[in-house]
Amino acid sequence: NAGVTQTPKFQVLKTGQSMTLQCAQDMNHEYMSWYRQDPGMGLRLIHYSVGAGITDQGEVPNGYNVSRSTTEDFPLRLLSAAPSQTSVYFCASSSLPGTGGFKAGELFFGEGSRLTVL
């Protein structure tokens, strides 16, 4: 059971370059989300989705785009990378509260993608 898979695990970019972080889950979860983790800041929500075709902004959406064309995939796009986007990025998924039985609402995380922008 793969769970939540993120690629790549490591990436170095130059300022102004663009890239896409991939996220896929095989648990048929409606909810998917992207967080960034920075020292002393905890996890901050970038974007999230409650189903295919539906996305919404989190706390820190600027500089990032997402789309949700399928239930399984939720890619995060950096349009023009900046040094302030150097971070560890986590994708997470869950069933929605009120669905999914015992594990409803519980987030499952990927292993993270470490991004450095020079």
Next chain:
Amino acid sequence: AQSVAQPEDQVNVAEGNPLTVKCTYSVSGNPYLFWYVQYPNRGLQFLLKYITGDNLVKGSYGFEAEFNKSQTSFHLKKPSALVSDSALYFCAVRAYYGNNRLAFGKGNQVVVIP
């Protein structure tokens, strides 16, 4: 919007002593509350959650947490800490109904001293 406060940056405890990690939350309506643990260079792992029912929730690895609605708290506890419990612990909250956002605290580094 929902939010979580974890007031201590680091919690030091001697092996075998009780461990407590504090969390207070703010949310509209009834909360879903969670604790997650993160080991170095890994993703977050689920420890336990509160939805409804008993205020004392038991989870993985001997951890438990007590929900206190009047104090809006959800402190994580373990009766006897192990060196292997040294990790980063995150409290999180989402609204039972509403926008489905899960808000995390900034995390607490727990150091268990042999």
